[in-house]
Amino acid sequence: MPVDLQRFFPYRIARLADAVSRATAQVYAERFDLSRDEWRVLAALAELGEVRTSALMEHSTLDKMQVSRAVTRLAGAGLVLRSPDPADGRGYLQRLTPAGRAMHRRIVPMVRAREAFLLDALSPDQRAALDAALDAVHERARVLLGDG
Amino acid sequence: MPVDLQRFFPYRIARLADAVSRATAQVYAERFDLSRDEWRVLAALAELGEVRTSALMEHSTLDKMQVSRAVTRLAGAGLVLRSPDPADGRGYLQRLTPAGRAMHRRIVPMVRAREAFLLDALSPDQRAALDAALDAVHERARVLLGDG
DNA sequence: TATTGTTATACTCTATAACTATA
DNA sequence: TATAGTTATAGAGTATAACAATA
Numbered sequence: 001m002p003v004d005l006q007r008f009f010p011y012r013i014a015r016l017a018d019a020v021s022r023a024t025a026q027v028y029a030e031r032f033d034l035s036r037d038e039w040r041v042l043a044a045l046a047e048l049g050e051v052r053t054s055a056l057m058e059h060s061t062l063d064k065m066q067v068s069r070a071v072t073r074l075a076g077a078g079l080v081l082r083s084p085d086p087a088d089g090r091g092y093l094q095r096l097t098p099a100g101r102a103m104h105r106r107i108v109p110m111v112r113a114r115e116a117f118l119l120d121a122l123s124p125d126q127r128a129a130l131d132a133a134l135d136a137v138h139e140r141a142r143v144l145l146g147d148g
Numbered sequence: 149m150p151v152d153l154q155r156f157f158p159y160r161i162a163r164l165a166d167a168v169s170r171a172t173a174q175v176y177a178e179r180f181d182l183s184r185d186e187w188r189v190l191a192a193l194a195e196l197g198e199v200r201t202s203a204l205m206e207h208s209t210l211d212k213m214q215v216s217r218a219v220t221r222l223a224g225a226g227l228v229l230r231s232p233d234p235a236d237g238r239g240y241l242q243r244l245t246p247a248g249r250a251m252h253r254r255i256v257p258m259v260r261a262r263e264a265f266l267l268d269a270l271s272p273d274q275r276a277a278l279d280a281a282l283d284a285v286h287e288r289a290r291v292l293l294g295d296g
Numbered sequence: 297t298a299t300t301g302t303t304a305t306a307c308t309c310t311a312t313a314a315c316t317a318t319a
Numbered sequence: 320t321a322t323a324g325t326t327a328t329a330g331a332g333t334a335t336a337a338c339a340a341t342a
């Protein structure tokens with residue numbers, strides 16, 4: 001018996017994530033010329049303040065190369081400042097510049113508005129249920145992938 | 149005020165889809181050496197029988213180039229057979245070979261088992277709610293993207 | 297000897313458009 | 320003149336490993 005692709009969960013979630021991702025990227029990519037990775041690093045730094053690369057990796061689900069490249073490009077654009085980590089000579093601390101914070105402040109209301117538009121399709125109850133379901137399924141996926 | 153990236157919906161859904169996608173790809177990619185696009189075309193042909201390229205495009209959410217390449221590779225591997233469309237000399241009809249059907253029959257129980265494992269984290273009610281919520285949010289995303 | 301982070305390289309994907317053949 | 324599908328090509332993203340510096 002064939003798989004009904006249209007109802008197959010991995011297919012549906014992939015298509016949804018793609019649509020949501022493109023809808024969000026319209027803001028940070030088209031209007032602010034940031035890649036997805038750069039946007040994630042920008043958002044992570046806005047939350048975390050001044051942190052080491054390893055903290056950025058964890059917080060953005062990016063690997064060290066992706067973080068390295070994103071930070072290099074953001075630094076080149078004057079949005080991020082990096083300095084040697086006094087506690088570990090191999091590493092760096094990175095933080096937003098005033099320009100980086102300013103850009104973040106401009107992007108946030110726009111992406112939040114899009115997020116709100118997406119989720120306003122749901123009642124508060126539905127929203128809480130979706131929240132819990134996504135977490136539960138993600139947990140299962142981690143088991144299948146063997147990482148926690 | 150910063151975005152809490154960990155709770156930001158587009159980020160969460162992207163991470164979940166990535167995890168689910170990798171968990172599913174472990175089956176069709178590692179064990180059967182298919183790309184995601186090839187798997188989608190295989191699944192679509194198993195459902196649809198003998199169809200034109202345009203039907204594959206719609207059913208798999210792939211564009212004509214992606215379908216063209218996937219079909220070419222599947223045909224080279226003896227899994228798909230293509231023949232000229234008698235009703236339209238520009239197009240082709242493609243269908244699975246016995247080998248293609250056999251591979252599909254082997255893959256389906258495995259990916260279904262993974263899907264079931266993911267969704268068994270939810271009660272039937274939760275599952276129905278998730279279903280409806282994903283459709284509703286997807287509909288909103290389509291509005292943002294301006295395609296329906 | 298292990299870890300942090302960069303650089304190099306190769307590979308896969310994606311996006312665009314040019315092109316052939318047919319409608 | 321428009322459409323179905325292929326081919327070409329360039330750009331972006333991804334994955335692996337080699338590497339330098341420090342722990």
